[in-house]
Amino acid sequence: xxxxxxxxxxxxxxxxxxxxxxxxxxxxxxxxxxxxxxxxxxxxxxxxxxxxxxxxxxxxxxxxxxxxxxxxxxxxxxxxxxxxxxxxxxxxxxxxxxxxxxxxxxxxxxxxxxxxxxxxxxxxxxxxxxxxxxxxxxxxxxxxxxxxxxxxxxxxxxxxxxxxxxxxxxxxxxxxxxxxxxxxxxxxxxx
Amino acid sequence: xxxxxxxxxxxxxxxxxxxxxxxxxxxxxxxxxxxxxxxxxxxxxxxxxxxxxxxxxxxxxxxxxxxxxxxxxxxxxxxxxxxxxxxxxxxxxxxxxxxxxxxxxxxxx
Numbered sequence: 452x453x454x455x456x457x458x459x460x461x462x463x464x465x466x467x468x469x470x471x472x473x474x475x476x477x478x479x480x481x482x483x484x485x486x487x488x489x490x491x492x493x494x495x496x497x498x499x500x501x502x503x504x505x506x507x508x509x510x511x512x513x514x515x516x517x518x519x520x521x522x523x524x525x526x527x528x529x530x531x532x533x534x535x536x537x538x539x540x541x542x543x544x545x546x547x548x549x550x551x552x553x554x555x556x557x558x559x560x561x562x563x564x565x566x567x568x569x570x571x572x573x574x575x576x577x578x579x580x581x582x583x584x585x586x587x588x589x590x591x592x593x594x595x596x597x598x599x600x601x602x603x604x605x606x607x608x609x610x611x612x613x614x615x616x617x618x619x620x621x622x623x624x625x626x627x628x629x630x631x632x633x634x635x636x637x638x639x640x641x642x
Numbered sequence: 643x644x645x646x647x648x649x650x651x652x653x654x655x656x657x658x659x660x661x662x663x664x665x666x667x668x669x670x671x672x673x674x675x676x677x678x679x680x681x682x683x684x685x686x687x688x689x690x691x692x693x694x695x696x697x698x699x700x701x702x703x704x705x706x707x708x709x710x711x712x713x714x715x716x717x718x719x720x721x722x723x724x725x726x727x728x729x730x731x732x733x734x735x736x737x738x739x740x741x742x743x744x745x746x747x748x749x750x751x
Contacts (some may be wrong), residue, residue, distance in 0.1 A: 479676055487675075488668025501675055508679045509686065577665035584662040603659040604666075635651050639657070 461521035468515045475515070479508055484579035488533055493536040493600050495585040496543070507535045525612035529607075533597055533615060540593045583641075590637040602627055 459481045484508060486507055491500045504517035510531050518527055588596045601607045601615070609620050727735075 454749045476676070478681060482667045483675060487671055488666070491669050492662070492666045497669065501668060501672060501678075504671070504675070505682055507680050509682045512679075512683050513686065530711075580658070580661045581664040584658060587658075603656070604663050606663075631652070631655075635655055638655055639651055642654075 454486050461524075463522035464518075464524045468518055468521070470516075475512060478511075481614060482528065483508070484526070489529075489532055489605055490536055492604050493597060494539055494543075495510060495581065495588070499539065503539050506538075507532050510535065510563060523614065529601075529611075530573075533601070537593055540596070544593065579600050587634060587637055587641065591630065591633050595633055596625060599630050 459478060463474050464631055467478050483504065487500055487504045490503045490507070491497060494503060507528075511528060514531070518524060528589065588599070591599075598616075599613075601612060607615070609623055612623055613620055618626075
Protein backbone atom coordinates (compact mmCIF):
# COMPACT_ATOMS: atom_id res chain seq x y z
CA UNK A 452 0.00 0.00 0.00
CA UNK A 453 3.04 2.30 0.09
CA UNK A 454 2.48 3.34 -3.51
CA UNK A 455 -1.21 4.06 -3.32
CA UNK A 456 -2.14 3.51 -6.92
CA UNK A 457 -5.67 3.20 -8.23
CA UNK A 458 -5.85 -0.40 -9.40
CA UNK A 459 -8.89 -0.15 -11.62
CA UNK A 460 -10.76 2.25 -13.88
CA UNK A 461 -13.46 4.44 -12.41
CA UNK A 462 -15.80 3.11 -15.09
CA UNK A 463 -15.47 -0.39 -13.63
CA UNK A 464 -16.38 0.90 -10.17
CA UNK A 465 -19.34 2.71 -11.68
CA UNK A 466 -20.49 -0.53 -13.31
CA UNK A 467 -20.06 -2.48 -10.07
CA UNK A 468 -22.00 0.24 -8.28
CA UNK A 469 -24.89 -0.16 -10.67
CA UNK A 470 -25.10 -3.89 -9.88
CA UNK A 471 -22.88 -5.47 -12.54
CA UNK A 472 -21.60 -8.62 -10.82
CA UNK A 473 -18.78 -9.31 -13.27
CA UNK A 474 -17.50 -5.77 -12.64
CA UNK A 475 -17.66 -6.40 -8.90
CA UNK A 476 -15.72 -9.62 -9.41
CA UNK A 477 -12.99 -7.65 -11.17
CA UNK A 478 -12.88 -5.15 -8.32
CA UNK A 479 -12.57 -8.09 -5.94
CA UNK A 480 -9.70 -9.58 -7.91
CA UNK A 481 -7.88 -6.28 -8.18
CA UNK A 482 -8.06 -5.35 -4.49
CA UNK A 483 -8.09 -8.65 -2.60
CA UNK A 484 -4.31 -8.93 -2.18
CA UNK A 485 -3.85 -5.34 -1.07
CA UNK A 486 -6.74 -5.49 1.35
CA UNK A 487 -5.60 -8.83 2.79
CA UNK A 488 -2.12 -7.37 3.28
CA UNK A 489 -3.50 -4.37 5.16
CA UNK A 490 -5.70 -6.60 7.31
CA UNK A 491 -2.78 -8.94 8.05
CA UNK A 492 -0.69 -6.05 9.32
CA UNK A 493 -3.59 -4.52 11.24
CA UNK A 494 -4.76 -7.60 13.07
CA UNK A 495 -1.57 -9.68 13.19
CA UNK A 496 -3.41 -13.01 13.09
CA UNK A 497 -2.71 -14.81 9.79
CA UNK A 498 -5.39 -17.44 10.42
CA UNK A 499 -8.17 -14.83 10.51
CA UNK A 500 -7.06 -12.56 7.68
CA UNK A 501 -9.22 -14.14 4.96
CA UNK A 502 -12.29 -14.18 7.17
CA UNK A 503 -11.98 -10.44 7.87
CA UNK A 504 -11.16 -9.83 4.19
CA UNK A 505 -14.33 -11.61 3.10
CA UNK A 506 -16.31 -9.51 5.56
CA UNK A 507 -14.83 -6.35 3.99
CA UNK A 508 -15.88 -7.38 0.47
CA UNK A 509 -19.30 -8.46 1.71
CA UNK A 510 -19.81 -5.01 3.25
CA UNK A 511 -18.48 -3.47 0.05
CA UNK A 512 -21.00 -5.37 -2.07
CA UNK A 513 -23.96 -4.31 0.03
CA UNK A 514 -22.95 -0.69 0.43
CA UNK A 515 -21.48 0.09 -2.96
CA UNK A 516 -24.66 1.90 -3.99
CA UNK A 517 -23.99 4.45 -1.22
CA UNK A 518 -20.68 5.49 -2.79
CA UNK A 519 -21.04 9.08 -4.01
CA UNK A 520 -18.42 9.05 -6.77
CA UNK A 521 -15.91 6.44 -7.99
CA UNK A 522 -13.08 8.92 -7.23
CA UNK A 523 -13.45 8.31 -3.50
CA UNK A 524 -13.61 4.53 -3.88
CA UNK A 525 -10.19 3.73 -2.39
CA UNK A 526 -10.44 5.77 0.82
CA UNK A 527 -13.91 4.38 1.17
CA UNK A 528 -12.72 0.78 0.77
CA UNK A 529 -10.02 1.57 3.32
CA UNK A 530 -12.66 2.84 5.69
CA UNK A 531 -14.57 -0.44 5.36
CA UNK A 532 -11.31 -2.33 5.93
CA UNK A 533 -10.45 -0.29 9.00
CA UNK A 534 -13.96 -0.76 10.41
CA UNK A 535 -13.87 -4.52 9.87
CA UNK A 536 -10.42 -4.66 11.51
CA UNK A 537 -11.73 -2.59 14.45
CA UNK A 538 -14.66 -4.97 14.88
CA UNK A 539 -12.34 -7.96 14.78
CA UNK A 540 -9.83 -6.45 17.23
CA UNK A 541 -12.56 -5.47 19.69
CA UNK A 542 -14.03 -8.97 19.53
CA UNK A 543 -10.57 -10.44 20.05
CA UNK A 544 -9.84 -8.13 22.96
CA UNK A 545 -13.05 -9.20 24.67
CA UNK A 546 -12.27 -12.87 23.98
CA UNK A 547 -8.69 -12.40 25.14
CA UNK A 548 -9.87 -10.88 28.38
CA UNK A 549 -12.11 -13.85 29.05
CA UNK A 550 -9.54 -16.45 27.98
CA UNK A 551 -6.21 -14.99 28.97
CA UNK A 552 -4.44 -18.31 29.24
CA UNK A 553 -5.16 -19.50 25.70
CA UNK A 554 -2.42 -19.27 23.13
CA UNK A 555 -3.42 -17.96 19.70
CA UNK A 556 -3.28 -20.32 16.77
CA UNK A 557 -0.44 -18.21 15.37
CA UNK A 558 1.57 -18.59 18.56
CA UNK A 559 0.99 -22.34 18.55
CA UNK A 560 2.05 -22.53 14.90
CA UNK A 561 5.14 -20.47 15.64
CA UNK A 562 6.04 -22.66 18.59
CA UNK A 563 5.58 -25.79 16.45
CA UNK A 564 7.67 -24.36 13.65
CA UNK A 565 10.49 -23.28 15.93
CA UNK A 566 10.42 -26.67 17.60
CA UNK A 567 10.78 -28.26 14.20
CA UNK A 568 13.76 -26.00 13.48
CA UNK A 569 12.82 -25.76 9.82
CA UNK A 570 12.79 -22.00 9.46
CA UNK A 571 15.57 -19.89 8.09
CA UNK A 572 17.26 -17.11 10.03
CA UNK A 573 15.38 -14.55 7.94
CA UNK A 574 12.06 -16.15 8.90
CA UNK A 575 13.08 -16.13 12.53
CA UNK A 576 13.92 -12.44 12.38
CA UNK A 577 10.59 -11.66 10.69
CA UNK A 578 8.74 -13.67 13.30
CA UNK A 579 10.55 -11.83 16.08
CA UNK A 580 9.71 -8.44 14.54
CA UNK A 581 6.05 -9.43 14.08
CA UNK A 582 5.80 -10.60 17.66
CA UNK A 583 7.54 -7.50 18.96
CA UNK A 584 5.27 -5.13 17.04
CA UNK A 585 2.13 -7.05 17.94
CA UNK A 586 3.03 -7.13 21.62
CA UNK A 587 3.78 -3.42 21.46
CA UNK A 588 0.47 -2.67 19.78
CA UNK A 589 -1.40 -4.83 22.29
CA UNK A 590 -0.37 -2.26 24.90
CA UNK A 591 -2.19 0.62 23.24
CA UNK A 592 -5.83 1.17 22.31
CA UNK A 593 -7.36 -0.29 19.16
CA UNK A 594 -7.74 3.26 17.80
CA UNK A 595 -4.03 4.05 18.29
CA UNK A 596 -3.06 0.71 16.84
CA UNK A 597 -5.06 1.14 13.63
CA UNK A 598 -4.05 4.78 13.13
CA UNK A 599 -0.35 4.01 13.57
CA UNK A 600 -0.50 1.01 11.30
CA UNK A 601 -2.14 3.02 8.54
CA UNK A 602 0.35 5.87 8.85
CA UNK A 603 3.62 4.16 9.71
CA UNK A 604 3.29 0.77 8.08
CA UNK A 605 0.76 1.19 5.29
CA UNK A 606 2.35 4.55 4.47
CA UNK A 607 -0.88 6.48 4.00
CA UNK A 608 -0.49 10.26 3.76
CA UNK A 609 -2.28 12.69 6.05
CA UNK A 610 -4.53 13.62 3.12
CA UNK A 611 -5.55 9.99 2.67
CA UNK A 612 -6.07 9.55 6.40
CA UNK A 613 -8.26 12.67 6.41
CA UNK A 614 -10.56 11.01 3.88
CA UNK A 615 -10.71 7.80 5.89
CA UNK A 616 -11.21 9.36 9.31
CA UNK A 617 -13.19 12.38 8.09
CA UNK A 618 -11.33 14.75 10.42
CA UNK A 619 -9.06 17.66 9.55
CA UNK A 620 -5.30 17.48 9.26
CA UNK A 621 -4.54 19.23 12.55
CA UNK A 622 -6.76 16.91 14.55
CA UNK A 623 -5.09 13.95 12.86
CA UNK A 624 -1.62 15.28 13.63
CA UNK A 625 -2.52 15.59 17.29
CA UNK A 626 -3.97 12.06 17.38
CA UNK A 627 -0.92 10.68 15.61
CA UNK A 628 1.48 12.48 17.90
CA UNK A 629 -0.27 11.17 21.01
CA UNK A 630 -0.48 7.64 19.61
CA UNK A 631 3.23 7.70 18.74
CA UNK A 632 4.09 8.93 22.21
CA UNK A 633 2.13 6.13 23.83
CA UNK A 634 3.76 3.47 21.64
CA UNK A 635 7.18 5.00 22.19
CA UNK A 636 6.64 4.84 25.93
CA UNK A 637 5.62 1.17 25.70
CA UNK A 638 8.59 0.48 23.39
CA UNK A 639 11.06 2.07 25.79
CA UNK A 640 9.55 0.21 28.72
CA UNK A 641 9.90 -3.04 26.79
CA UNK A 642 13.49 -2.57 25.64
CA UNK B 643 19.91 14.92 26.59
CA UNK B 644 16.24 13.90 26.96
CA UNK B 645 15.50 15.27 23.53
CA UNK B 646 18.33 13.20 22.08
CA UNK B 647 16.99 10.08 23.79
CA UNK B 648 13.53 10.79 22.41
CA UNK B 649 14.96 11.22 18.92
CA UNK B 650 16.89 7.98 19.23
CA UNK B 651 13.77 6.18 20.48
CA UNK B 652 11.71 7.55 17.60
CA UNK B 653 14.35 6.51 15.08
CA UNK B 654 14.38 3.00 16.49
CA UNK B 655 10.61 2.88 16.36
CA UNK B 656 10.65 4.05 12.73
CA UNK B 657 13.13 1.31 11.92
CA UNK B 658 10.87 -1.21 13.67
CA UNK B 659 7.85 -0.12 11.56
CA UNK B 660 9.92 -0.52 8.39
CA UNK B 661 11.06 -3.98 9.48
CA UNK B 662 7.50 -4.94 10.33
CA UNK B 663 6.37 -3.86 6.87
CA UNK B 664 9.02 -6.16 5.38
CA UNK B 665 8.14 -8.98 7.74
CA UNK B 666 4.48 -8.82 6.72
CA UNK B 667 4.24 -8.87 2.93
CA UNK B 668 0.77 -8.98 1.33
CA UNK B 669 -0.38 -12.60 1.73
CA UNK B 670 -1.36 -14.59 -1.32
CA UNK B 671 -5.15 -15.07 -1.19
CA UNK B 672 -6.26 -18.70 -1.19
CA UNK B 673 -8.03 -20.14 -4.23
CA UNK B 674 -11.26 -20.22 -2.23
CA UNK B 675 -11.21 -16.57 -1.30
CA UNK B 676 -13.39 -15.21 -4.12
CA UNK B 677 -15.86 -18.16 -4.17
CA UNK B 678 -16.29 -17.77 -0.41
CA UNK B 679 -16.98 -14.05 -0.77
CA UNK B 680 -19.72 -14.88 -3.30
CA UNK B 681 -21.06 -17.58 -0.98
CA UNK B 682 -21.38 -15.03 1.81
CA UNK B 683 -23.05 -12.55 -0.55
CA UNK B 684 -25.51 -15.23 -1.66
CA UNK B 685 -26.28 -16.37 1.87
CA UNK B 686 -26.90 -12.75 2.97
CA UNK B 687 -29.10 -12.27 -0.09
CA UNK B 688 -31.08 -15.43 0.74
CA UNK B 689 -31.50 -14.33 4.36
CA UNK B 690 -32.67 -10.87 3.29
CA UNK B 691 -35.00 -12.32 0.70
CA UNK B 692 -36.56 -14.83 3.14
CA UNK B 693 -37.01 -12.02 5.67
CA UNK B 694 -38.74 -9.95 2.97
CA UNK B 695 -41.01 -12.91 2.06
CA UNK B 696 -41.85 -13.42 5.71
CA UNK B 697 -42.65 -9.72 6.15
CA UNK B 698 -44.80 -9.76 3.01
CA UNK B 699 -46.64 -12.85 4.27
CA UNK B 700 -47.30 -11.09 7.60
CA UNK B 701 -48.67 -8.02 5.81
CA UNK B 702 -50.89 -10.20 3.63
CA UNK B 703 -52.18 -12.15 6.65
CA UNK B 704 -52.94 -8.92 8.52
CA UNK B 705 -54.74 -7.53 5.49
CA UNK B 706 -56.78 -10.71 5.02
CA UNK B 707 -57.71 -10.77 8.70
CA UNK B 708 -58.81 -7.13 8.54
CA UNK B 709 -60.96 -7.86 5.50
CA UNK B 710 -62.51 -10.92 7.14
CA UNK B 711 -63.33 -9.01 10.31
CA UNK B 712 -64.79 -6.20 8.23
CA UNK B 713 -66.83 -8.66 6.14
CA UNK B 714 -68.18 -10.25 9.31
CA UNK B 715 -68.95 -7.09 11.27
CA UNK B 716 -70.26 -4.64 8.66
CA UNK B 717 -73.41 -6.63 7.69
CA UNK B 718 -74.28 -7.10 11.39
CA UNK B 719 -74.18 -3.38 12.02
CA UNK B 720 -76.18 -2.75 8.88
CA UNK B 721 -78.95 -5.15 10.05
CA UNK B 722 -79.18 -3.59 13.51
CA UNK B 723 -79.05 0.16 13.11
CA UNK B 724 -78.23 1.94 16.34
CA UNK B 725 -80.88 4.65 15.89
CA UNK B 726 -84.39 3.71 14.77
CA UNK B 727 -85.57 7.30 14.61
CA UNK B 728 -84.13 10.77 14.68
CA UNK B 729 -83.44 12.74 17.84
CA UNK B 730 -86.32 15.09 17.13
CA UNK B 731 -88.76 12.17 16.75
CA UNK B 732 -87.67 10.65 20.05
CA UNK B 733 -88.12 13.99 21.82
CA UNK B 734 -91.49 14.50 20.25
CA UNK B 735 -92.70 11.08 21.32
CA UNK B 736 -91.52 11.50 24.90
CA UNK B 737 -93.01 14.93 25.38
CA UNK B 738 -96.32 14.58 23.55
CA UNK B 739 -98.28 15.88 26.53
CA UNK B 740 -96.11 18.93 27.06
CA UNK B 741 -96.29 19.66 23.40
CA UNK B 742 -100.11 19.53 23.49
CA UNK B 743 -100.13 21.84 26.51
CA UNK B 744 -98.02 24.35 24.79
CA UNK B 745 -100.21 24.29 21.71
CA UNK B 746 -103.43 24.73 23.68
CA UNK B 747 -101.99 27.47 25.89
CA UNK B 748 -102.29 25.32 29.05
CA UNK B 749 -106.12 24.94 28.86
CA UNK B 750 -106.87 21.25 28.88
CA UNK B 751 -110.57 21.40 29.60
